[in-house]
Amino acid sequence: MVASLVGFLxxxxxAEEAAQEAFTIAAERWxxxxxxxxxxxxxxxxxxxRAIDRIRRDRTLAEKTRQLEVPEATMDELDDTVIEDxxxxxxxxxxxxxxxxxxxxxxxxxxxxxxxxADIAHAFLVSEETMKRRLSRAKAKIKxxxxxxxxPAEHLLPDRLNAVLAVVYLIYNEGYSGRGSLAxxxxxxxxxxxxxxxDEPEVHGLLALMQIQHAxxxxxxxxxxxxLLEDQDRSLWDAEEIAVGREAxxxxxALRGRGTYVLQAAIASLQAEERIDWNEVAGLYGQLAQITxxxxxxxxxxxxxxxAGSTEQALEIVEQLALGDYQxxxxxxxxxxxxxxxxxxxxxxxxxxxxxxxxxxxxxxLERRIAxx
Amino acid sequence: MKYALMVFQAPAEYEGLxxxxxxxxxxxxxxxxxxxxxxxxxxxxxxxxxTTLRGREGQTVITDGPFADTKEVFGGWxxxxxxxxxxVLEIAGRIPALRFxxxxxxxxxxxxxx
Numbered sequence: 001m002v003a004s005l006v007g008f009l010x011x012x013x014x015a016e017e018a019a020q021e022a023f024t025i026a027a028e029r030w031x032x033x034x035x036x037x038x039x040x041x042x043x044x045x046x047x048x049x050r051a052i053d054r055i056r057r058d059r060t061l062a063e064k065t066r067q068l069e070v071p072e073a074t075m076d077e078l079d080d081t082v083i084e085d086x087x088x089x090x091x092x093x094x095x096x097x098x099x100x101x102x103x104x105x106x107x108x109x110x111x112x113x114x115x116x117x118a119d120i121a122h123a124f125l126v127s128e129e130t131m132k133r134r135l136s137r138a139k140a141k142i143k144x145x146x147x148x149x150x151x152p153a154e155h156l157l158p159d160r161l162n163a164v165l166a167v168v169y170l171i172y173n174e175g176y177s178g179r180g181s182l183a184x185x186x187x188x189x190x191x192x193x194x195x196x197x198x199d200e201p202e203v204h205g206l207l208a209l210m211q212i213q214h215a216x217x218x219x220x221x222x223x224x225x226x227x228l229l230e231d232q233d234r235s236l237w238d239a240e241e242i243a244v245g246r247e248a249x250x251x252x253x254a255l256r257g258r259g260t261y262v263l264q265a266a267i268a269s270l271q272a273e274e275r276i277d278w279n280e281v282a283g284l285y286g287q288l289a290q291i292t293x294x295x296x297x298x299x300x301x302x303x304x305x306x307x308a309g310s311t312e313q314a315l316e317i318v319e320q321l322a323l324g325d326y327q328x329x330x331x332x333x334x335x336x337x338x339x340x341x342x343x344x345x346x347x348x349x350x351x352x353x354x355x356x357x358x359x360x361x362x363x364x365x366l367e368r369r370i371a372x373x
Numbered sequence: 374m375k376y377a378l379m380v381f382q383a384p385a386e387y388e389g390l391x392x393x394x395x396x397x398x399x400x401x402x403x404x405x406x407x408x409x410x411x412x413x414x415x416x417x418x419x420x421x422x423x424t425t426l427r428g429r430e431g432q433t434v435i436t437d438g439p440f441a442d443t444k445e446v447f448g449g450w451x452x453x454x455x456x457x458x459x460x461v462l463e464i465a466g467r468i469p470a471l472r473f474x475x476x477x478x479x480x481x482x483x484x485x486x487x
Contacts, residue, residue, distance in 0.1 A: 098458060145481050146374045148457035156459065 013139060018047040087112065088196040089149045095164040096147045103138035104167050110135055112192065113185045123174065123182050161197075165206050165261060168193065172210050183214055194248065201257020204248045208265035211245030212272055214238075226365050229271060230307075242272050263288045278308035295321045299329055302336075311339050327356035331366060343373050375412070375482040376461045378451040380468055382475035383444050384420055401469045405451065410464060414451035445476060452482075 094107040106124070109115045115123075121131035141147070152160040168189045175183025190207035197203050219232035227233075249269055252262045267284045270277055285301035288294075298321055306314035315336045323329040334349035347370060354366040390398060405411055423439040439446055448470065455461035458479070465477045 096458070098462075145479075146455075146457040146461075148459050150457075150459070152459065 013136075021047065087192065088151055091164055091193070091196075092151055092160055093142060093147055093149050095160070095167045096142075097160075097163055098145060098147055099138055099141060101167070101170070103134055103141075104163070105170055106131060106134050107138050108167050108189070109171065109185065112189060115185065161200060161202065164193070165202060169206060169210070169261075172213075183210070183217070186210060187214060199255065201252040201255035202259045202261045204252035204255065205257050205259060205262030205265045208245045208248035208252060209261055209268055211241055211248060212265060212268040215241035215245065216272070221361075224361055224364075226361050237272070242269075245269070258287070260288060260291055263291075276307070278304050282308055295323050296326070296328075299323065299326075299332060303332060306336055306339070311336055315340065325356060327353050327358075327362075329353075330356065331369075334369065338369075338373060347373055374455060374457070374461075374484065376453050376455060377480050377482060378414075378453055378461070378465050378468065379447060379478045379480070380449045380451075380470045380475065381445040381478065382448045382470040382473060384446060384448070386473035386475065387448075387470075398469045401467070405464070405467060408453075408464065410453050410455055410460075412452045412454055414449065416449035417447065420446040420448075448475075 090111055091108065094111055095104045099107070102124075106120055109120050109123075110117065117131050117135060118128045120135075121128040124131070126134075151157075168186050171189065172183050172186035175181065175186060187207070187210050190203070190210055193200075193203045194207050215238040216229075216232065216236075218238070219234065219236035220227055245265070246269055249262070249265045252265065263284050267281055267288075270281050270284070282301055282304035285297055285304055289297040289301055298317060302314040302317035302321075305317065315333070318329065318333050318336060321329060330349045330353035334346045334353060337343075337346035337349060350366055350370045350373075354363060354370070357363045357366055387395075387398070402416070406414055420439050423437075425436050425438060425440045427434045427436065427440075451464075451468075453461055453464050455464065461479060465479050468475075468477050471477060
C-alpha cells in the first residue's frame, strides 16, 4: 500500500503518514460498519484522500493558490493489480544508483520488506537514530533530485536491474553470516521480484541461489564452529527448499539465462548433489570468471579443480592470483599445500590466513588446521 | 525540474587533443547546447585565470587561483530542465568530458521564489 501511495504522491514521508492515518480510521470504522469488500483498495484510497487533504492544507497555509492537479481517486480506478505493479517502481526507486548503497539497502527493507526502522538498525548494527537519519536523508534526496518512480527505460534496465539484485543479495549475505531473519527477508524480496519480473532470468537465478544456500543453513555451523561443505551433515539440509530453488534455476535456464546469478545458482545446485561433479563445477566457475574477471571466482575455480582431483593444477591457478591480503587465498593455498605433503609451506600459508581472519569462528577453524599438520 | 550540470576535467586532457579532434569535441558541446532541454551553459576560461575571494574573520581575502587545488577543475556548466533525474542523467551522460576521465556533478536547483 505504501508503494502505491509513494507512486501517487512521490513522497515517502507523506505516504507513510497517510497510510498510518488510513489504518487508524479503519480501526475505528471497520468494527462498527463492517469490513469493506476490498480492504486493501479501501485503505489505499482512504490514505490517498487523506494525503490530498494534507497537501491542500499545507498549500493553503503557504498561501499558494495553485490547485492540486490530482483528482480524487475512486474505487474503480484501483484494484490490487495496480498496487502490485507499483511495487516494482518502488524497488527501482529505492535501488537508484544516485543513492548510497547503504541507503538503498535500508530503503528497500523499509519500503518493501516492511521492516521497522528499529529492526533495520538492529540488523546493521547501528543505532536507531543513525538509521532514522540515513532513511530520511535518502528520502530527502529522492524528493529533491527527482529520482523517478518508474521502471527504467529498456536501455537502462539491465544496469538498474543489476543494482536491484545486488541490493537483495547484499541483504541476503548480511543474513548468511548469522542474522537469519535478513536472509529470509532477502528471499521474500527475491520471490517478489520473480513475480513482478517473470521474464528476467537473473531474477530467478538470484532467487535460486539464495534458496539453495539458505537450505544448507542448519548444517553450516556445528555449535559455533564453521563446517565446510564437504563435511556438512546433509540430513540437516532442507530438501524441500533445495527443490524449490532448483525449480527457480530451471526457469532461469529455460529463459536462456547465463548471467552471474544463474551460474552461481547452477554451482550451488551441483554442490547440493549427492555426488558432486567437480569438473562441471570448475567449468561453471570458469564461465563466471570470464564474466566477472574476479580473482575470487578464480580462487573458487581452483578449489573445484582440486576437488576434481588435480591438486597441482589448482595450486598453479592460486599462485597466479593477485589477492595478497585475502584470507581465503592463503587458507586455500594452505589446504592445497597440505594435500601435496608440503607441510611447512602449508603452515606458513595457514598462519598468514590466521593473521587476516576476522571472526573468532574462522580463527578457531584455522588453528585446528594448523594443529592437525 | 531544473538542474545544474557542473563539468570537472583535468585541463591537460582537452589540451592534449589533436587539431582535428578539438573541433569535433566542441561540436558535441554545441549539440548539447542546442538540445531544447538545455536552458544555458558556458565553458570557463582556463583555471589559471581564476581568482578566489574568501571570507576570513570579517575580511575578504583575494587570492590567485581556484578555490580548491585539485587535478580536475571546474571547467564549465549547463543548466537543464528535465522531468526527473533519469532524464537529466541521460543529458549529462553525453558531456564529452566524461570520455576524457572527467566528471559531471548534477544538482537540482532550488525551485520557486528565492
